[in-house]
Amino acid sequence: MKAPWTIRDLVDFDYFLYRDEEADGEELRQRDRAFYTGLEDLPDERSTLFHRWVRFRGEAEDATPGEAFAECFSILKIAFPLAGCLSGAALAIGLLHYRGTVAVNVSSYVGVLVVLQLLLLLALLATLLYRRRTLGSGIPTAYPLLSRAVFRGSARIWRGSLRKLGGSQAGKLQSGLGELRLKNALYGRVIYQQVFQLAQAFGVLFNLGALGMTLLRVTTGDLAFGWQSTVFSPETVHRIGRSLALPWRWLWGEGVGYPSLEQVAGSKMILKEGMQDLATSDLRSWLLFLCLCLAVYGFLPRLALWIYAACRQARSLRCLSFTHAAGERLYRRMTTPMLESAGTSPDGDPHTFPLPDASPTPHPPSPGSPGNSTLLLVPEELAGELEADPLVRMVEQRIGRSVSRTCWYTAGRQGLENLDMEPHETVTLYQEAWQPPIRETLTFIKQLRQRLAPETALVILLNGRARPGESFAPLRDIDRSTWTQVTRQLADPYLDIAEAVTP
Amino acid sequence: MSAVLKFAVVGHPNEGKSSVVSTLAEDDTVPVSAFPGETVRCASYPVKIDGEEIIDFIDTPGFQNPVQMKEWMQAHGEDGEALMQAFIAAHKDQPDYHHDVELLRPIAEGAGIIYIVDGSRPVRAPDRAEMEILRDTGRTRMAIINSKEADAAHLDEWKLAFSQHFNAYRVFNAHHASYRERIDLLESLKGVNPDWQPVMERVIETYKHDWQMRTEHAADILAELLDKNMTCQQEKRVASQREARELQPKMLEAFRAKLSKNERRAHRRIRKLFKHTLFKTALDEAGILQEDLFSKQTWHLLGLERNQLVAASAIAGAASGLGMDALMAGSSLGLWAAGGAAIGAASAFFGGERAAHSIGKSRFGIGRLLGGSKVQVGPVHNPQFYFILLDRGLLYVDSIIHWAHGRRSEGVLLSSESGEKKGYVSGFSEEARRCCSQHMKALRKGNRQELEARRAAVQAMLVEVIQACSRR
Numbered sequence: 001m002k003a004p005w006t007i008r009d010l011v012d013f014d015y016f017l018y019r020d021e022e023a024d025g026e027e028l029r030q031r032d033r034a035f036y037t038g039l040e041d042l043p044d045e046r047s048t049l050f051h052r053w054v055r056f057r058g059e060a061e062d063a064t065p066g067e068a069f070a071e072c073f074s075i076l077k078i079a080f081p082l083a084g085c086l087s088g089a090a091l092a093i094g095l096l097h098y099r100g101t102v103a104v105n106v107s108s109y110v111g112v113l114v115v116l117q118l119l120l121l122l123a124l125l126a127t128l129l130y131r132r133r134t135l136g137s138g139i140p141t142a143y144p145l146l147s148r149a150v151f152r153g154s155a156r157i158w159r160g161s162l163r164k165l166g167g168s169q170a171g172k173l174q175s176g177l178g179e180l181r182l183k184n185a186l187y188g189r190v191i192y193q194q195v196f197q198l199a200q201a202f203g204v205l206f207n208l209g210a211l212g213m214t215l216l217r218v219t220t221g222d223l224a225f226g227w228q229s230t231v232f233s234p235e236t237v238h239r240i241g242r243s244l245a246l247p248w249r250w251l252w253g254e255g256v257g258y259p260s261l262e263q264v265a266g267s268k269m270i271l272k273e274g275m276q277d278l279a280t281s282d283l284r285s286w287l288l289f290l291c292l293c294l295a296v297y298g299f300l301p302r303l304a305l306w307i308y309a310a311c312r313q314a315r316s317l318r319c320l321s322f323t324h325a326a327g328e329r330l331y332r333r334m335t336t337p338m339l340e341s342a343g344t345s346p347d348g349d350p351h352t353f354p355l356p357d358a359s360p361t362p363h364p365p366s367p368g369s370p371g372n373s374t375l376l377l378v379p380e381e382l383a384g385e386l387e388a389d390p391l392v393r394m395v396e397q398r399i400g401r402s403v404s405r406t407c408w409y410t411a412g413r414q415g416l417e418n419l420d421m422e423p424h425e426t427v428t429l430y431q432e433a434w435q436p437p438i439r440e441t442l443t444f445i446k447q448l449r450q451r452l453a454p455e456t457a458l459v460i461l462l463n464g465r466a467r468p469g470e471s472f473a474p475l476r477d478i479d480r481s482t483w484t485q486v487t488r489q490l491a492d493p494y495l496d497i498a499e500a501v502t503p
Numbered sequence: 504m505s506a507v508l509k510f511a512v513v514g515h516p517n518e519g520k521s522s523v524v525s526t527l528a529e530d531d532t533v534p535v536s537a538f539p540g541e542t543v544r545c546a547s548y549p550v551k552i553d554g555e556e557i558i559d560f561i562d563t564p565g566f567q568n569p570v571q572m573k574e575w576m577q578a579h580g581e582d583g584e585a586l587m588q589a590f591i592a593a594h595k596d597q598p599d600y601h602h603d604v605e606l607l608r609p610i611a612e613g614a615g616i617i618y619i620v621d622g623s624r625p626v627r628a629p630d631r632a633e634m635e636i637l638r639d640t641g642r643t644r645m646a647i648i649n650s651k652e653a654d655a656a657h658l659d660e661w662k663l664a665f666s667q668h669f670n671a672y673r674v675f676n677a678h679h680a681s682y683r684e685r686i687d688l689l690e691s692l693k694g695v696n697p698d699w700q701p702v703m704e705r706v707i708e709t710y711k712h713d714w715q716m717r718t719e720h721a722a723d724i725l726a727e728l729l730d731k732n733m734t735c736q737q738e739k740r741v742a743s744q745r746e747a748r749e750l751q752p753k754m755l756e757a758f759r760a761k762l763s764k765n766e767r768r769a770h771r772r773i774r775k776l777f778k779h780t781l782f783k784t785a786l787d788e789a790g791i792l793q794e795d796l797f798s799k800q801t802w803h804l805l806g807l808e809r810n811q812l813v814a815a816s817a818i819a820g821a822a823s824g825l826g827m828d829a830l831m832a833g834s835s836l837g838l839w840a841a842g843g844a845a846i847g848a849a850s851a852f853f854g855g856e857r858a859a860h861s862i863g864k865s866r867f868g869i870g871r872l873l874g875g876s877k878v879q880v881g882p883v884h885n886p887q888f889y890f891i892l893l894d895r896g897l898l899y900v901d902s903i904i905h906w907a908h909g910r911r912s913e914g915v916l917l918s919s920e921s922g923e924k925k926g927y928v929s930g931f932s933e934e935a936r937r938c939c940s941q942h943m944k945a946l947r948k949g950n951r952q953e954l955e956a957r958r959a960a961v962q963a964m965l966v967e968v969i970q971a972c973s974r975r
Binding site for chain 2: 379381385410411432434435436437438439440443465468478482
């Protein structure tokens with residue numbers, strides 16, 4: 001059974017991965033391998049495995065960001081519904097203002113509490129449909145059309161500002177933005193659903209507040225409901241009321257669930273004539289209708305949306321595959337055995353030499369887990385400099401996947417079009433790290449990604465400047481940081497960077 | 504007034520375009536970064552003669568889409584300026600091509616091309632595309648192999664590629680280029696296009712004159728420093744001899760601080776003379792010049808060897824003895840001169856290498872005055888101090904003229920494990936050392952006429968030393 005992930009766990013997971021980025025690779029391997037081998041029952045699912053890892057890491061911490069998030073969120077979970085309830089009740093008080101001279105205007109009550117909510121609901125449904133069509137593109141917001149327009153406008157200003165900055169500053173800014181987009185691509189849906197659920201909780205309690213206050217005012221006071229119109233006749237108003245009562249008129253018919261034509265005509269107010277001539281029974285005939293309107297068009301849809309959001313969020317959390325680059329690295333650390341060769345120093349103390357690379361142990365593949373082979377892409381111009389066998393051996397060692405085939409591609413548009421690749425095939429792109437990541441290279445990587453299925457791993461294997469007679473070399477620090485920063489701008493969670501030689 | 508000769512300095516990102524511009528324009532304020540793509544828009548660095556702009560070096564952003572640019576240009580089927588204008592018009596609103604459009608603009612406006620490559624790396628497809636694009640512009644173009652690293656394994660590969668696409672090429676290290684190499688580069692530019700010849704000749708001639716002026720000025724600053732520090736003395740009135748003795752450490756400290764300050768001020772003037780603003784932070788922090796004037800390391804590495812110092816001091820000592828011989832109208836048969844030489848030599852042998860902390864101490868004196876005492880420190884008579892001052896000055900000049908304006912990294916620490924002297928003066932000819940000794944002696948004697956003559960001689964000698972250093 002899959003582990004029950006929560007947003008708190010995700011926050012912690014992300015935090016631990018972030019901390020591991022700066023840590024020593026060998027120590028990480030030892031720690032995560034020890035955790036993995038120490039598990040009594042190996043879970044089938046990667047998400048369950050990672051969930052246990054988060055708990056394991058959390059045990060060593062006094063406080064985690066996930067706990068802080070959970071605490072803050074628990075306050076929001078109370079504050080939002082409370083604010084909804086109070087605002088609903090306050091609005092109802094305002095609308096039900098009655099001093100015996102002018103009856104409560106049914107049109108205002110229905111207009112504000114029912115029609116307005118219905119319009120918002122329709123806008124939300126349209127948004128949800130739109131999102132379903134354009135899923136995965138852009139930042140999820142409640143009103144994508146508006147936000148898209150805002151983003152386009154701000155993008156122009158943003159680009160203008162970037163041009164004024166030097167390359168390194170602009171790069172850092174874009175890298176930061178890329179990091180945000182990357183998180184959005186990974187967890188955006190879960191976070192969005194959480195916020196959406198919170199907004200629906202507000203809506204549910206808003207309606208409950210308004211309904212409760214209406215019933216309270218009716219129970220504890222004297223209220224009269226009427227309507228005014230210079231244009232509409234009682235027949236029209238009756239027809240509108242009858243239409244609105246469609247969902248319940250099978251249960252509560254005319255005169256109960258909605259006012260009859262006579263009651264409608266009897267509750268029409270003409271201000272210069274006052275209320276003296278209007279029958280009290282007619283003035284009270286709107287009460288149940290108004291309450292049912294609020295319950296059916298306000299409360300129930302919001303409740304349904306709240307339940308929908310809760311279900312969707314649970315599903316999204318269940319469907320997290322954790323096959324993104326950072327997840328892959330963690331998974332490989334866990335499943336790759338630590339090979340050590342022991343020797344004895346002259347003073348007699350045994351010492352061990354951990355070997356940096358080894359193939360991962362076979363592990364039951366989890367759903368969504370990519371296959372264990374990769375397509376290797378190498379620029380054609382390097383064919384004379386790199387020997388195929390050592391290259392393949394190096395890639396298999398460094399990536400932990402077997403190379404299914406090697407493609408020597410030519411630079412330029414034609415080169416990409418000529419590539420023969422499957423959408424679900426993991427791709428390793430060989431790249432000389434000393435070549436600065438120019439726009440053209442990034443465009444090539446983006447186009448490569450577009451030809452792959454969204455969650456397929458794409459690894460950029462960086463090689464340093466090798467000395468004559470050698471093929472592979474470690475990276476310079478500046479090259480490593482440049483490539484890390486630039487690839488972050490791509491905001492691709494399934495894009496990873498590997499190095500040909502251990503630093 | 505002739506038209507300004509414009510050169511667009513173009514190339515792949517992070518090849519050192521800004522460093523080359525910085526070095527050629529002698530402007531160390533050009534932003535240079537190890538992070539690729541630091542330059543995002545064209546920046547102009549003009550060379551002016553008497554206020555008139557003659558040459559304009561334009562630093563440009565690096566190529567971002569060379570292969571796609573080449574494909575587009577090949578498909579477009581035009582050539583020269585029309586091709587560039589068409590490319591700019593088609594791509595000016597595309598953010599991905601911002602750098603490419605920006606770098607093509609000055610070329611489209613008629614600028615000559617200086618293409619920079621890092622010769623320590625192999626030629627790749629984007630480089631070939633860039634070279635083809637530049638060839639298709641039809642502009643006069645010269646390539647510079649800016650070998651950022653000492654590795655020259657790919658130099659021949661680059662030279663072969665350049666021979667197909669460029670009018671000329673030259674190896675030029677923007678981080679270590681000397682004055683001579685800068686002139687040589689300008690000479691190469693002159694030969695690339697006959698139209699550029701008159702302007703380039705004028706610029707080169709002006710550069711040479713300017714350099715000569717700077718050399719003479721630097722020698723003057725150093726000679727002035729020697730004058731100032733070798734005659735420097737400080738006095739103070741005190742109430743009693745006891746107070747004078749208590750004051751000794753403070754006075755010595757202040758005296759040395761004064762000598763150091765004079766030296767720093769002279770170095771600053773030299774730095775300004777050679778148009779450096781970042782030099783202090785870049786080199787001083789790592790080199791021997793960061794060492795204090797009176798540090799053990801400085802006195803260990805710089806100045807004259809003991810035997811050289813003995814000879815120099817003997818000359819100086821004999822010079823003072825000659826004065827006594829003259830007073831006795833030669834009746835002493837030169838005994839005073841011989842005695843002075845012997846005393847000078849002996850003091851140099853035993854005290855010439857005296858630790859730096861003794862500077863000023865031997866010249867600390869307390870004189871009786873009416874109503875109190877006078878304390879005096881200096882002037883320094885230790886001949887090694889003269890040579891160390893000179894050595895540090897020459898090292899500073901040497902470092903600064905070999906520190907290209909495009910260089911931003913740290914200097915190299917001068918050290919000696921063998922105890923050998925590492926400065927300039929230990930390599931001076933006997934004549935040069937004699938010249939210095941005579942100057943030193945004249946400073947001691949204080950005869951103005953003689954001092955001016957000796958100073959002029961030292962200055963002329965220093966000009967020669969700096970010129971030799973520039974040629975290196």
